[in-house]
Amino acid sequence: MSQERRPGELNALELARWWWRQLTSMRTALILLFLLAVAAIPGSVVPQRNVDALATTRWQAEHPRLTPIYEWLGLFSVYNSVWFSAIYLLLVISLVGCIVPRTWKYARAFGAPPPPAPRLLTRMPGHTSYTCAQEPREVQAQAAAVLRKRRYRVRPSPAEAEAVEVAAERGHMREVGNLIFHLAILVVLAGFAAGNLFGYRAGVIVLVGGGFANNLTQYDDFAPGSLFDTDWMEPFSFTVDDFQAEWIRSGPAAGQARGFVADLEYRTDPDAEPIRYDLKVNHPLAIGGTEIFLIGHGYAPVITVTDGDGQVAYSGPTVFLPTDQHFRSIGVVKAPDASPAQIGLEGEFYPTYAFTMETGPFSAFGEMLNPVISMLVWTGDLGMDTGLAQSVYVLDKAGVDQVTAEDGSMFRVDLAMGDSIDLPNGLGTVSFDGVERWNRIQISRSPGKFVALGGVSLALLGLMMSLFIRPRRVWVRVRRENDSTVVEVAGLDRSSGGDVTEELDALVALLRPEEKETT
Amino acid sequence: MEWEILGDQAVAVCGVVYFLALVSHSVEWAALRKVPVAVPAGGAPVPEETPQRAAMFGRLGLLLTSLGCAVHLVALVGRGMSADPPRVPWSNMYEFALSGTFFVVLFYLLLRRRYRLDWMAPLMLGFTLTCLMLAVIWLYDPVSPLTEALNSPWLVIHVVSAVMASAIFSLAGIILVLFLIKSRLGARNSGYLARVPEPAVLDRVAYRLHAFAFPIWTFGVLISGPIWAHQAWSSYWSWDPKEVWAFITWVVYAAYLHARTTAGWQGRRAAWIALIGLATLWWSFIGVNFFSTTSQHSYALPEVTSVVELVDRA
Ligand code: HEM
Numbered sequence: 001m002s003q004e005r006r007p008g009e010l011n012a013l014e015l016a017r018w019w020w021r022q023l024t025s026m027r028t029a030l031i032l033l034f035l036l037a038v039a040a041i042p043g044s045v046v047p048q049r050n051v052d053a054l055a056t057t058r059w060q061a062e063h064p065r066l067t068p069i070y071e072w073l074g075l076f077s078v079y080n081s082v083w084f085s086a087i088y089l090l091l092v093i094s095l096v097g098c099i100v101p102r103t104w105k106y107a108r109a110f111g112a113p114p115p116p117a118p119r120l121l122t123r124m125p126g127h128t129s130y131t132c133a134q135e136p137r138e139v140q141a142q143a144a145a146v147l148r149k150r151r152y153r154v155r156p157s158p159a160e161a162e163a164v165e166v167a168a169e170r171g172h173m174r175e176v177g178n179l180i181f182h183l184a185i186l187v188v189l190a191g192f193a194a195g196n197l198f199g200y201r202a203g204v205i206v207l208v209g210g211g212f213a214n215n216l217t218q219y220d221d222f223a224p225g226s227l228f229d230t231d232w233m234e235p236f237s238f239t240v241d242d243f244q245a246e247w248i249r250s251g252p253a254a255g256q257a258r259g260f261v262a263d264l265e266y267r268t269d270p271d272a273e274p275i276r277y278d279l280k281v282n283h284p285l286a287i288g289g290t291e292i293f294l295i296g297h298g299y300a301p302v303i304t305v306t307d308g309d310g311q312v313a314y315s316g317p318t319v320f321l322p323t324d325q326h327f328r329s330i331g332v333v334k335a336p337d338a339s340p341a342q343i344g345l346e347g348e349f350y351p352t353y354a355f356t357m358e359t360g361p362f363s364a365f366g367e368m369l370n371p372v373i374s375m376l377v378w379t380g381d382l383g384m385d386t387g388l389a390q391s392v393y394v395l396d397k398a399g400v401d402q403v404t405a406e407d408g409s410m411f412r413v414d415l416a417m418g419d420s421i422d423l424p425n426g427l428g429t430v431s432f433d434g435v436e437r438w439n440r441i442q443i444s445r446s447p448g449k450f451v452a453l454g455g456v457s458l459a460l461l462g463l464m465m466s467l468f469i470r471p472r473r474v475w476v477r478v479r480r481e482n483d484s485t486v487v488e489v490a491g492l493d494r495s496s497g498g499d500v501t502e503e504l505d506a507l508v509a510l511l512r513p514e515e516k517e518t519t
Numbered sequence: 520m521e522w523e524i525l526g527d528q529a530v531a532v533c534g535v536v537y538f539l540a541l542v543s544h545s546v547e548w549a550a551l552r553k554v555p556v557a558v559p560a561g562g563a564p565v566p567e568e569t570p571q572r573a574a575m576f577g578r579l580g581l582l583l584t585s586l587g588c589a590v591h592l593v594a595l596v597g598r599g600m601s602a603d604p605p606r607v608p609w610s611n612m613y614e615f616a617l618s619g620t621f622f623v624v625l626f627y628l629l630l631r632r633r634y635r636l637d638w639m640a641p642l643m644l645g646f647t648l649t650c651l652m653l654a655v656i657w658l659y660d661p662v663s664p665l666t667e668a669l670n671s672p673w674l675v676i677h678v679v680s681a682v683m684a685s686a687i688f689s690l691a692g693i694i695l696v697l698f699l700i701k702s703r704l705g706a707r708n709s710g711y712l713a714r715v716p717e718p719a720v721l722d723r724v725a726y727r728l729h730a731f732a733f734p735i736w737t738f739g740v741l742i743s744g745p746i747w748a749h750q751a752w753s754s755y756w757s758w759d760p761k762e763v764w765a766f767i768t769w770v771v772y773a774a775y776l777h778a779r780t781t782a783g784w785q786g787r788r789a790a791w792i793a794l795i796g797l798a799t800l801w802w803s804f805i806g807v808n809f810f811s812t813t814s815q816h817s818y819a820l821p822e823v824t825s826v827v828e829l830v831d832r833a
Binding site: 026030282444 | 666667723742745750753754756767773774778780783
């Protein structure tokens with residue numbers, strides 16, 4: 001490589017080798033590492049579909065012109081994008097190309113004896129010398145012993161050789177650590193990839209008292225890995241029998257809830273015995289390879305809509321989604337079967353209703369002390385016959401009109417629990433009968449997670465070996481000069497933080513005291 | 520209640536003590552200014568009393584720094600004890616800053632001898648005081664109990680390692696800034712700078728500190744963090760902005776460690792990489808919380824569908 005030939009003069013094989021050397025050079029690794037860091041940035045700025053689908057949709061609605069460009073660039077899923085993958089794949093190739101050849105080199109060096117002393121010890125980064133009255137061979141033996149004790153691999157020059165020397169080396173394990181570290185990164189990537197390809201992450205809202213069976217149709221949202229097969233889903237089921245939260249009533253965190261416990265009864269398959277489990281935050285339940293997490297809770301007011309004909313057009317607990325710490329929640333009721341006209345309600349639920357002129361209505365506390373719903377009413381075509389899927393939390397307002405009071409003002413359904421109200425124009429009646437609770441349960445499979453964990457732990461071990469083990473070479477040369485013995489000690493620290501002078505001082509200190517005794 | 524008052528007062532007291540330590544070290548260095556740095560053989564006579572005065576103020580400064588550090592510890596204990604139930608004092612940004620500065624001082628004291636860091640006392644104290652002041656002014660939060668998601672033994676492990684690594688990286692960053700200044704000035708340095716060790720020494724010490732902090736950071740953000748995230752959020756790595764920035768920080772520091780062994784990248788270039796690493800580190804701590812709304816690690820409103828307060832303010 002060092003011959004200065006321009007790439008144009010290389011034949012195909014040489015060119016390939018040239019590229020390979022470039023790719024596996026340390027400089028390329030450095031640049032790729034930087035690129036990886038830079039490439040990760042957009043994902044922390046642009047909302048990511050896999051991280052927060054809702055924020056992504058909102059962002060896209062606000063930036064209609066940028067959206068197609070960003071979409072094309074893959075900016076809504078940076079970490080699956082072609083260019084991000086390209087960078088880390090190159091890094092992996094570079095890693096392999098760098099590490100494999102080194103493995104052979106290390107393996108050979110591992111058993112090799114310490115290299116002989118260079119001719120000029122004074123040229124070494126660390127160098128010192130002293131004189132004493134001992135015989136050179138005596139000093140040599142002593143130096144070899146001292147070095148062995150300090151866990152050096154030692155090679156004294158043979159007795160018949162003219163030069164009296166000791167060559168010593170230690171810290172081979174540093175290279176091993178370095179190898180382990182870099183190989184472990186590959187293990188981590190494999191584990192991570194397995195999780196992303198073969199796992200899934202899904203969520204469901206379950207009413208307290210209600211149940212769930214592990215089946216695709218039961219989930220509210222479901223994000224499978226690209227190679228996930230639904231046949232792998234385990235046939236468990238559970239019911240949430242009870243749910244408790246403890247409310248903080250004073251201090252700066254007043255109104256926050258903690259100590260959530262969902263009292264679960266689950267079966268690993270339909271024929272299995274039921275088992276009880278206290279599902280808590282930070283305390284998931286594992287069933288086979290699937291894990292179940294409690295990650296949210298909220299209220300589901302029980303609302304009944306009786307239509308103009310006196311028929312019950314809608315009745316039941318309706319999940320409202322909290323929007324703040326005090327569980328001010330939003331929700332929608334759709335009664336497409338009401339007659340004479342379809343009825344839609346959209347509004348808020350306040351577990352502890354409060355009102356000031358400045359803030360308007362709000363919830364003063366997360367616990368249910370004064371529950372109130374406040375909703376607006378719409379009538380017309382709710383758009384539910386189009387065959388398109390509709391979110392249960394959104395009212396399609398394209399075909400509906402807002403219901404107004406007789407005087408033309410906005411009509412509101414403001415109800416405390418247990419109350420009911422007649423809608424204008426003989427549309428019907430709405431009543432607020434009670435409140436149930438719901439839990440948001442996250443269910444996921446992350447195969448390969450222990451591979452990844454094992455990988456990082458191994459990486460940490462290798463890292464510490466490669467950072468803290470000091471690979472050192474030390475040489476001692478002894479010669480007679482004008483009736484006294486001159487001992488030259490030189491050393492080389494091959495690590496990045498290398499400084500060998502302290503080690504040499506320590507060595508000399510160990511070698512010399514005996515010399516003082518003899519003089 | 521008493522604990523909280525104790526904690527708040529201890530913060531004030533340790534600020535004052537650090538300030539006195541800073542003054543004392545300034546006097547020390549001012550006194551040293553008059554002394555020629557290396558007395559040439561048979562050269563200028565050394566004024567007798569100045570080094571003594573310098574040594575005295577140096578010792579006083581060290582004493583005050585240690586005292587300040589002890590009071591700082593009291594502040595942390597007060598903070599932790601005043602929560603109900605008592606907990607570790609690192610659950611929001613204010614407490615994170617309070618513990619971070621504590622570790623900066625503690626590690627300075629612990630590593631001072633081994634790496635001969637005395638020269639950096641005024642810089643370290645200046646840095647600590649500035650951070651403490653900014654934390655008290657901008658980040659202060661009254662004591663509150665842990666939110667549910669934070670209530671885990673992993674909080675202790677994850678945050679303490681992240682904070683410790685940040686403190687050591689910060690110390691190393693200060694050293695590298697001095698390294699850059701000194702190596703730019705070459706031989707033309709005087710006064711305080713002349714007392715700062717040679718660039719080669721600074722470079723080596725900074726490297727050792729980075730090598731010390733990097734595994735701790737790896738453990739904190741790439742091992743204990745994911746384990747905890749898996750328990751609390753059901754996914755050990757979800758490319759949340761805080762995770763992304765912790766990862767970027769890690770990659771940049773890995774690049775620094777490589778640069779140190781790559782021909783053409785050593786010295787100044789490597790130092791710049793490490794300082795970029797430090798910038799990304801502080802950004803992952805402060806910036807992400809203030810400028811990102813989607814982070815599960817932020818004060819952001821509960822995700823509309825997930826309501827158990829996943830509010831990790833750290
Ligand atoms: C996934 C990305 C990588 C990470 C996170 C990483 C991290 C590290 C770390 C932390 C060290 C220890 C530094 C030291 O011992 O002083 C190191 C050393 C090393 N890395 Fe990497 N590395 C990566 C990729 C690569 C690649 C692609 C190559 C090959 C070109 C490479 C080659 C080396 C070598 C040769 C050393 C030993 C340096 C020495 O002799 O001190 N690394 N790496």
